[in-house]
Amino acid sequence: MISSGFKLGRKQARGLAMQRVFTKEGVHPYDDVKWERRDVVQNNWKTGEVVFEQKGAEFPDFWSVNASTIVTTKYFRGAVGADNREWSLKQLIDRVVLTYTKAGKAGGYFATEDDAKVFEEELTYMLLHQVFSFNSPVWFNVGTSAPQQVSACFILSVEDSIDSILNWYKEEGVIFKGGSGAGVNLSRIRGSLELLSSGGTASGPVSFMRGADASAGTIKSGGATRRAAKMVVLDIDHPDVEEFIDTKAREEDKIRALRDAGFDMDLGGKDIISVQYQNANNSVRVSDEFMKAYENNQDFQLTARADGHAVKTVNARSLFRKLSEAAWGCADPGIQYDTTINDWHTSPETGRINASNPCSEYMHLDNSSCNLASLNLMKFLKDD
16 A cells, blocks of 8 residues: 655655555565476477477466466567576566655655665565566566666657658667557548649558568567557548448458468468558547438538648448448458547547557547556455
């Protein structure tokens, strides 16, 4: 438990007083459990080939094989076989907890040294006993020489300029390298039917999605942590929304045809990289205006980004049917209800919500991030 010593006014804050809930003074959490050594081995499910092996990894005896395998393969830092490779859960937890405790001391967050000690041991206990867990970037990065990227989810923004689009590629690359994911709404980018000031027509957002998708796939395969996570959003009134809707459904047809021809199109298969748009979730941002047009079987206008004029008029029900059939065929695109999301906005004066993180549980402002965690609710279950 935490008692706040912070007070309003000019009086200097004295820090946080920590109370023990799980731990006992003088007994370190590590000393209260039984430890054992395990050989962690992963095999290719098709060939049986060993793809990962680390012998003698140390875990509490009550940790499942699955839990110890995930931690060993994903979160232990250092090259397998190297002297500096982590091999014990103690090392992993200490790397994170001691880094946070040190930062708390440096920032004056604790009232006393004893409070810092309680914080350290309580946090260690909760991680050791699986009461909760940090999101993956914390385990990947905190306490290492890498940048201390700790948020799992980012929402970016892209303007209708080549500089902004290229910066989007760069930002996503840095985010993916640190083991995090990003979402973005591309609706500010002019559609492929809109004119450029220099003559000709714009490339359109779907074209630029191709480059970002390839970048995510490359960083995914070259990174040491996990697959890149992407969300791409387009508003329902964007001139290229029909192309956006069809994008992944069309690629899914290619996958089926190539698989039937004998190519390896399974997730992670050697031939799947030849198919585009496979590294992102796609969602269409739908307004109440569009849904009312659907209810009344009315036409709906797709509007230019530059000046708002109607580029194309479509039947709302036909467009929704196209979206539904694509989602049925390949599970994309999803739908985000823009009007309702912004009606429920908890801080609307700071700006509107245009997109989400890749999994859509985090919806907030452009150029923001969130640090997730997982609670094990069974640990809070009481006898009554």
